[in-house]
Amino acid sequence: MxxxxxxxxxxxxxxxxxxxxxxxxxxxxxxxxxxxxxxxxxxxxxxxxxxxxxxxxxxxxxxxxxxxxxxxxxxxxxxxxxxxxxxxxxxxxxxxxxxxxxxxxxxxxxxxxxxxxxxxxxxxxxxxxxxxxxxxxxxxxxxxxxxxxxxxxxxxxxxxxxxxxxxxxxxxxxxxxxxxxxxxxxxxxxxxxxxxxxxxxxxGIAIDKAIWIISDAADRIGAAVNEEMDRGATAMEATGVYTGERRGMLFVVISRNELDDLKAIVREIDPTAMVVISDVHETIGEGFKGMGV
Structure with missing residues (x-):
């Protein structure tokens, strides 16, 4: 032993x-x-x-x-x-x-x-x-x-x-x-x-995508992501520094083969939304992989 x-x-x-x-x-x-x-x-x-x-x-x-x-x-x-x-x-x-x-x-x-x-x-x-x-x-x-x-x-x-x-x-x-x-x-x-x-x-190879979405319809986009893609999203409030306007913001992590589905949801609900996409080399947690050693 x-x-x-x-x-x-x-x-x-x-x-x-x-x-x-x-x-x-x-x-x-x-x-x-x-x-x-x-x-x-x-x-x-x-x-x-x-x-x-x-x-x-x-x-x-x-x-x-x-x-x-x-x-x-x-x-x-x-x-x-x-x-x-x-x-x-x-x-x-x-x-x-x-x-x-x-x-x-x-x-x-x-x-x-x-x-x-x-x-x-x-x-x-x-x-x-x-x-x-x-x-x-x-x-x-x-x-x-x-x-x-x-x-x-x-x-x-x-x-x-x-x-x-x-x-x-x-x-x-x-x-x-x-x-x-x-x-x-x-x-x-x-x-x-x-x-x-x-x-x-x-x-590792970048197999996931991190998405930031700024939109007046952030709540509707988040609900659609949850229902249609079975993915969670984190909602928060963002304030524009120049305009002082407050808008909803979502943070979503998805696999790269789901990216087109997410874009289609955003395009349908709010074509004027700002979407920022970046590579993620590793995602640990529910819906992805475990912590491991």
């Missing part, structure tokens, strides 16, 4: 998710990005540049995993002085496992899409983004630009994401110098695809 509880616990789930995510990211780097000289930003991108430059100029093979471990160790030392031991403990597992798996997978992973760099950038970015999305979903990270962004954002008037983008841009510029502008541009493609995939994993 104790073992079963431990295996089902949140920490075990998180570490399992992190391990899967790191394995996917390491494989994507070894299969698509590193052998094709695509430096997709961050510590891994810098290590890729050093790896190929050392081979071509000096005939020396410098392990990607060891490089990443050394770079992240330096960053961790700075982070430890700035943020304390608690922050280090959460990051160390991801850094060590990523460094180990990159070298382990490199020994038997066959380079893919070597004759089509665009495919390599797209698939490398997508698979590594999927992996990093799982890592972030588990509350972990693998060091690198994450640490740089979090540290510098405390001292500079910029957000973590902005700083990470600048660091990735610097690595891309270095890749352009080392490998030429064409390969650097493929690196940019991989960065953007990876970023979009991470967002997709963390936020």
């Amino acid at each position: 104790v073992v079963e509880r431990v295996l089902k616990s949140r920490p075990m789930r998180d570490y399992g998710l992190m391990t899967l995510g790191i394995a996917l990211t390491a494989w994507a780097l070894d299969a698509f990005l590193i052998p094709n000289k695509i430096a997709a930003g961050g510590v891994s991108g810098l290590a890729t540049i050093i790896y190929h430059t050392a081979q071509e100029m000096f005939g020396v093979t410098v392990s990607i995993g060891v490089q990443m471990l050394v770079m992240n160790a330096i960053l961790l030392l700075i982070a430890w002085r700035a943020r304390g031991l608690g922050y280090i403990a959460k990051t160390l597992y991801g850094i060590v496992l990523m460094s180990v798996l990159i070298d382990v997978f490199a020994s038997f992973t066959m380079p893919l899409a070597t004759d089509d760099l665009l495919l390599a950038a797209l698939y490398g970015g997508a698979v590594s983004g999927l992996g990093m999305g799982l890592v972030f979903k588990a509350g972990g990270n693998t060091g690198g630009t994450d640490i740089i962004g979090q540290l510098l954002s405390r001292r500079l008037p910029f957000g973590v994401g902005q700083i990470m983008l600048v660091v990735d841009a610097a690595v891309t510029a270095l890749a352009a110098f080392a490998f030429g502008p064409k390969l650097a541009l493929y690196g940019v493609v991989a960065i953007f695809v990876g970023s979009a995939t991470i967002d997709l994993v963390l936020e």
Whole structure:
């Protein structure tokens, strides 16, 4: 019973998710990005540049995993002085496992899409983004630009994401110098695809719609939504800042395949109503999905 509880616990789930995510990211780097000289930003991108430059100029093979471990160790030392031991403990597992798996997978992973760099950038970015999305979903990270962004954002008037983008841009510029502008541009493609995939994993696909309806006939529209669509609606009163007029306002969340039905109801009851529609990545509650874990 104790073992079963431990295996089902949140920490075990998180570490399992992190391990899967790191394995996917390491494989994507070894299969698509590193052998094709695509430096997709961050510590891994810098290590890729050093790896190929050392081979071509000096005939020396410098392990990607060891490089990443050394770079992240330096960053961790700075982070430890700035943020304390608690922050280090959460990051160390991801850094060590990523460094180990990159070298382990490199020994038997066959380079893919070597004759089509665009495919390599797209698939490398997508698979590594999927992996990093799982890592972030588990509350972990693998060091690198994450640490740089979090540290510098405390001292500079910029957000973590902005700083990470600048660091990735610097690595891309270095890749352009080392490998030429064409390969650097493929690196940019991989960065953007990876970023979009991470967002997709963390936020999900927008399958629901949030609707704000401002109308003098808000009560009738709300009743029709309830009766014809079997959906609830939240009613409130809105005041126009310029005119000072008070009008009814409804807030409704529906699935995207119900959107045309809602528009038809509003059009029939009040064609002059203001309707604002936005994407919803996740809806929890009655009529949608449960809270879950």
